[in-house]
Amino acid sequence: MFKSQDEKEKIKEVETIIGPSIKVKGNFNGQGNIVVEGILEGSLKTNGDVFIGDKAKIAAIIEAREARIGGEITGNIKIKKHMEVVASARIFGDVECASLSVERGAVLNGKCTMLPERKDEIKS
Amino acid sequence: MHIYIYDDYVNTKKYDNALARIETRITDLGLNGKIIRLGLLKNINEAVENEIKRGAKTIVAVGSDRTVNKIINAIIIAGINNQMKIETPLGIIPVGNESNTIAETLGVGQEEEAGDVLSARRIEKLDIAQAGHSFFISQAQIASQGTTLEIEKDYSIEIMEPGEIDVINLSIFSNLPEKAKPNPKDGILELYIKTKAGRKLTKLNPAANQSLFSLKKLTIINPKYPIILDNSIAVSTPAEISVNRSLNVIVGKERRF
Numbered sequence: 001m002f003k004s005q006d007e008k009e010k011i012k013e014v015e016t017i018i019g020p021s022i023k024v025k026g027n028f029n030g031q032g033n034i035v036v037e038g039i040l041e042g043s044l045k046t047n048g049d050v051f052i053g054d055k056a057k058i059a060a061i062i063e064a065r066e067a068r069i070g071g072e073i074t075g076n077i078k079i080k081k082h083m084e085v086v087a088s089a090r091i092f093g094d095v096e097c098a099s100l101s102v103e104r105g106a107v108l109n110g111k112c113t114m115l116p117e118r119k120d121e122i123k124s
Numbered sequence: 125m126h127i128y129i130y131d132d133y134v135n136t137k138k139y140d141n142a143l144a145r146i147e148t149r150i151t152d153l154g155l156n157g158k159i160i161r162l163g164l165l166k167n168i169n170e171a172v173e174n175e176i177k178r179g180a181k182t183i184v185a186v187g188s189d190r191t192v193n194k195i196i197n198a199i200i201i202a203g204i205n206n207q208m209k210i211e212t213p214l215g216i217i218p219v220g221n222e223s224n225t226i227a228e229t230l231g232v233g234q235e236e237e238a239g240d241v242l243s244a245r246r247i248e249k250l251d252i253a254q255a256g257h258s259f260f261i262s263q264a265q266i267a268s269q270g271t272t273l274e275i276e277k278d279y280s281i282e283i284m285e286p287g288e289i290d291v292i293n294l295s296i297f298s299n300l301p302e303k304a305k306p307n308p309k310d311g312i313l314e315l316y317i318k319t320k321a322g323r324k325l326t327k328l329n330p331a332a333n334q335s336l337f338s339l340k341k342l343t344i345i346n347p348k349y350p351i352i353l354d355n356s357i358a359v360s361t362p363a364e365i366s367v368n369r370s371l372n373v374i375v376g377k378e379r380r381f
Contacts, residue, residue: 019335021287021319026279038335042279 126157131187231376287319
């Protein structure tokens with residue numbers, strides 16, 4: 001899905017952009033695609049895709065359809081389809097996804113479980 | 125009958141010629157009606173309510189963004205007072221060099237040109253947002269400094285750099301990111317935050333200092349700065365902003381939504 005940082009620009013329908021100077025605290029539930037470049041604490045759930053930028057800092061549970069993961073994440077991640085972990089990623093938590101790619105240099109500290117692709121929507 | 129509400133600033137000599145041209149065009153188009161001059165009125169809300177009750181065909185704001193905001197508030201309040209859905213459309217005739225961004229966005233030309241838009245009577249039902257006890261059609265703006273945003277009790281947003289916050293129903297500015305598509309007919313508000321990120325970062329990625337959220341309700345708290353509604357009216361905080369009303373508005377072909 002997301003091949004590089006520039007791929008973010010290809011997400012046509014972005015519902016939410018959390019910019020680098022923004023800190024979101026609480027339970028964020030969305031329906032569409034979400035870009036996170038800033039700080040997020042709590043939980044992030046969406047039926048769309050998630051793009052987590054290289055400088056993002058997240059202390060939250062993440063649930064989404066597909067994901068490109070960069071930055072620092074403390075919390076469990078559940079992805080229904082493909083999860084792409086790029087070199088900048090520092091993940092401290094368990095990961096569940098149907099398909100996974102990890103770039104050289106990425107850190108993944110946690111249990112990794114591969115699941116069959118789920119068709120049901122994420123309950124928010 | 126069409127009701128033309130002249131804001132107090134247009135009742136000065138400076139605008140005599142403009143008003144004469146507008147009135148001639150209105151007469152030519154067969155859109156004559158009653159003129160109400162705001163400067164002489166004690167209560168605009170009462171006047172608008174009475175005209176709606178008497179069956180006004182159109183309420184036309186003759187003035188600027190501020191005038192449009194006053195009339196929108198008067199129409200919505202008339203609806204609330206009488207527990208009825210008001211179908212009377214709002215028309216706009218922008219006059220002078222005052223800020224007229226709402227008319228521009230709605231595709232309504234300046235002065236006499238606005239008469240042609242009134243005559244074409246292209247009506248759209250547009251969302252009206254509420255901030256505290258005031259209503260607005262376009263945007264609510266506030267400085268990010270010291271502002272806390274609470275979104276429907278689910279989460280809060282803290283802004284760590286100075287900048288500007290816009291809560292958008294109808295976008296009156298054209299500098300929004302491509303991905304932000306505010307639609308004044310979807311019952312949703314766009315929260316757009318632009319911070320002054322480092323120049324280097326902004327040079328590399330112009331969208332780096334922008335944030336965007338879609339929502340139905342939020343609370344803005346800032347003990348120092350007020351919220352500016354429709355580019356003209358100041359409202360103090362804390363204020364809950366939501367979109368839950370609508371109004372028929374006469375728009376032009378060149379509208380930007």
